């Protein structure tokens with residue numbers, strides 16, 4: 228039987244190898260470190276997991292596709308972007324994970340997201356593997372016609388790699404209902420199939436699940452509430468800072484407000500807004516979802532209670548709760564220090580890997596409840612899997628039914644992470660709990676299915 232320290236040194240060796248084999252992919256290295264640094268206790272305790280090749284297979288995607296995406300802008304000029312789909316692990320079910328359209332997208336970013344997705348999807352208990360994709364296309368400032376032409380060109384290559392039993396993409400940054408519509412239309416045209424289960428996040432009149440747009444934000448708030456309950460508190464009367472102003476941020480603010488908390492901020496890449504009266508969601512949705520505008524317009528139209536701070540750190544705003552809901556590495560050491568100084572009680576990640584490793588360490592040392600994205604934001608992919616189930620049965624569930632299922636899944640994920648952390652001598656450490664619980668489910672399936 229190997230000891231924890233022997234196991235850790237094997238994992239450290241593997242981490243060095245990952246860095247060499249995957250050069251210039253810092254986000255993927257970070258995600259691999261974050262997981263592999265917590266697995267030593269479970270691998271030491273369960274010798275079958277120490278089998279040579281198991282973790283090595285887990286960190287290597289089953290398939291990676293990179294392709295050219297040519298399209299014409301409104302002036303008739305040909306533009307060329309790069310498309311990606313990383314099919315990371317299908318031991319538990321078809322690859323499942325969103326598409327991100329953002330200029331910062333590259334292979335390393337998609338691999339970090341795909342790697343995280345394996346464990347997140349395992350935690351839902353719903354039989355979905357891990358994958359992720361996207362493009363360095365920037366939808367900001369593009370007309371609907373340009374976005375449509377881009378999506379059609381993207382799908383003209385992607386369609387041959389996906390399918391309801393193979394790989395099921397959804398949205399992520401820069402990919403919402405509009406983009407999913409154009410992507411689905413092109414898939415249907417090329418394949419001549421009404422295959423609703425090939426994409427999730429569809430419109431509600433043509434196969435989309437009720438509550439899917441809300442699911443990631445709602446789920447994260449439910450996870451934060453569960454962490455607070457462990458400490459004998461609830462959301463009523465708590466002040467919350469939320470970053471971002473896209474899909475996840477908007478529905479995080481909506482659920483916080485519904486449960487009696489006061490969400491006082493939102494942001495985008497231009498800066499942040501503080502609204503002492505609490506964010507007015509109708510106004511924010513009008514600006515972001517209808518007009519596709521910037522958050523400074525919110526402060527201009529809201530009146531005296533709100534101000535816009537260009538640039539700056541939203542984490543300087545004093546609050547009981549922080550829910551980062553924009554992008555990776557947006558909450559660093561300085562931000563964590565400011566949050567701790569202002570007495571934050573819980574940080575729950577709506578975005579993927581928004582908190583740097585140094586910041587996670589500081590928050591945990593200070594006794595702040597910390598919910599990692601792979602557990603806290605799993606509500607989105609969970610309801611995507613429920614959308615697949617509805618598509619398969621050619622039926623549509625009521626909003627109440629989907630919300631009940633979402634709440635049950637988030638409670639179960641919280642309990643699993645909490646109990647797993649206790650089992651491995653790390654009480655209250657949701658990072659360790661989520662990584663180990665997700666790993667156990669995937670590793671058991673991989674072992675049973677042989678060396679593939």
Ligand code: NDP
Nearest residue numbers: 399400401443471472473474475495496553554578579607
């Ligand atoms: P959206 O595109 O709807 O919104 C993204 C928001 O984050 C925008 O306000 C955007 O501002 C801001 N943002 C993005 N990149 C940056 C950046 N580099 N710097 C500053 N601000 C930035 O995306 P989502 O709300 O869907 O996704 C947000 C996060 O949640 C991502 O990390 C995503 O991976 C994660 N997530 C999403 C799920 C989903 O169901 N949609 C599921 C699980 C996780 P701007 O417009 O100025 O760029």
